[in-house]
Amino acid sequence: MLCCICQEREATVHLTQIAGEKMQKVDLCEECAKAKGVNDPAAFSLADLLLGLGASQEVEKASGRKEAPCPSCGFTHADFKKTGRFGCPVCYEHFSDGLATLLRSMHKGVRHVGKVPKRFKQLKKALDVSDQLKTLQRKLEKAIHEERFERAAELRDEIKSLTGRTEGVEAP
């Protein structure tokens, strides 16, 4: 049996943890068990092991503490906590609240930069525009509040030209 962390070495440390009614078996090699400081098998979760300590708290936040399982695959945040993996693509939407905190701890950013499949290119543009719109709207309110009307007029024009561009493109 392979270690569930490195997937490379033979697992020699076998732990069973009981979460709710489910029994979760964890098999680790000596190295990984030591590296993760697994001497109190009752007090760790797989998500912590795989994603770094504190991950499961983030996940708990990420799931908004809602007990509702993913409508598409039935995955719960407890499942994520145990496996460090999501069940299906819809999980990302379902558990999206607070997911950013978790992602920030392991990635360079929290928004995708890079390749976009062809059929999403339109959608991506629309999303970028809607982001820009939100920022402009905020600036506009601030300008009006500060009675900087010239600036407000400029911003209004910018918004108008942007909304013109989004016509015909469905927002996500």
Next chain:
Amino acid sequence: MTKVALQEFLTPPAEMARRRGPQDEIVLSSRVRLARNLEGCPFPGTAKKEQRQKVLGTMLPAVESLKLMQNGFSTAMDALTALDKTILVERHLISREHAARNVGSGLVLNKDESVCVMINEEDHLRMQALLPGFQIKQAWKLIDGVDTELEKSLDYAFSPVFGFLTACPTNLGTAIRVSAMLHLPGLVLSEQIEPIIQSVNKLGLAVRGLYGEGTEALGNIFQVSNQMTLGEAETSIAERLEKVVKQIIEHEENARGTLLERSPKTVYNHIGRAYGVLSNAHSISSKESMNLLSFLRLGLELGHFPGVDRSVVDELFVQTQPAHLQRMHTGRLSGEERDLLRADMLRQQLRNMSRPVMQAPPGQADDSAEKTN
């Protein structure tokens, strides 16, 4: 698709070892891997057997029909023997995790094994381009092309915010893993490897021994790869890794130069002993042979074995691994039996290789190579 057994399809190690790439005296290979999933399907880890089989049924024909896969090899994982799978792992074509998969998982390889697609590993699709030497950009271009082609017939799970959706959030976004396999005996011998690893880690890149456990790197072979996948474009990730690899190459070259200048005897000692043991042992473990082959390779690079082609050693790196040894013998070998056979093979393969010439000026190694041939 070719209809032959896997082991007939695979390029023989001798031929494989003769494939050269830029700067392959230090960079053994470059690899770019992308993960993709299908919209509306649970990830392989959650999917039921029937769901995995359905995904495999969609994926296999899509991948097989790629132009690049003409005369390639395609199989369901349960059609392979345990030995076949380990051979694929030893060739770095599939992950150990994928080797453990059976029903509902699959594999497609192109003719020269530069592109390998795993179906239903941790994600629905894991595709990699693997090229000899320092060719990160080329590997990216190759796999980018495969991905763009597949995208035409497959509906990928993608979010404009999170990018490509993967089973593990550590792969989210670009879902790219760029890596290079490096041979760094100079940095290991001069004890500079640890600080180098630490500074590379600080740049958000992972370094690990390719064989062996924990920090131990058998054969002085290390793999450098990116860890972060979200918030940075593929090309930028690849360029960053390329830059770091360039620096490591420079450090390795400097380390070799300094070692030869300050303590040539240490270097000669390692090379000489490696030659002595490898060409005379009657029992040798895979671990020991890996470590010694590394120094034999270094000796070749430094011109101490005039007339010997480096592919001799590179072939042995592959051939001495357990599954590759096993495949030449019927009947299951025990560990001790393998050690005997490994030593037999090494003595046989190295029988025409003369003792290292330690005084040969490195610059003239090529000339003498032609004469002795």
